[in-house]
Amino acid sequence: MLEIGLTGGIGSGKSRVADLFAERGAALIDTDLIAHEITAPGGAAIPALVEAFGPTCLRADGAMDRDAMRALVFSDPTAKARLEAITHPLIREVTEQRAARIRAGGAHPYLIHVVPLLVESGRWRERVDRVLVVDCSEATQITRVMARNGFSREQVEAIMARQATRAQRLAVADDVIDNDGPVEALPPQVETLDRRYRAMQPASRTPPRAEHP
Incomplete structure (x- = not known):
């Protein structure tokens, strides 16, 4: 394909x-949408984010506070590296899983x-x-x-x-x-x-x- x-x-x-x-x-796979999924309430990245940045990195509903993390990443390059070390492998894993299903399906x-x-x-x-x-x-x-x-x-x-x-x-x-x-x-x-x-x-x-x- x-x-x-x-x-x-x-x-x-x-x-x-x-x-x-x-x-x-x-067929579409949007890595930005996947990033939102894994940082939503109960998302795969949430436990590691809390461990790395503390509970203040979350909103009241349990999702990652994107505004707060954006501000932190802009002010601290090491925070950006820590965030990417958590999210990038998970995004890659989900991307490959979905791509494999699409390739096997043959519908697109x-x-x-x-x-x-x-x-x-x-x-x-x-x-x-x-x-x-x-x-x-x-x-x-x-x-x-x-x-x-x-x-x-x-x-x-x-x-x-x-x-x-x-x-x-x-x-x-x-x-x-x-x-x-x-x-x-x-x-x-x-x-x-x-x-x-x-x-x-x-x-x-x-x-x-x-x-x-």
Whole structure:
């Protein structure tokens, strides 16, 4: 099965593009959604998070307090490393379990892994046949995230500073979707890639070591 890694910066429109591919029959595995699952109340990462960061890392409902952890990670690089050491192996495990079921099922023409930090994670390029980047200008990213999340410009810029740059993402891209224009411009681009992916055969890859999600 052909496997594509879909990525893009915050506010680029990855989720909308992924949904358009799903409407055309593609299988999706979203690592960001998995990250939310394992840090939800009773999630697989919760016991280790409490052990590493104390009970104050949780909200009242038992989920990880994402705002508090975001602030901690931004102020303490060692906290980021500890958080990733807990969450990344679990995300990788769930991802591989779901991918194995999709491959065995044979119900989809290809599989798309939605990986916000694909470039930053290091080894994803070896785990997919192609990298698809959803691209837009940094100004568009900032405007969208401020409107969507209610963040200040400074908050958005701080998040972007910790992600790969636009140039770094484009440098690893096999395919690019331009999402700097109106939403009506997306479906034709997805349609073109859908036809291309259906006609492709997957590359022969050696499974990499389990180091990153």
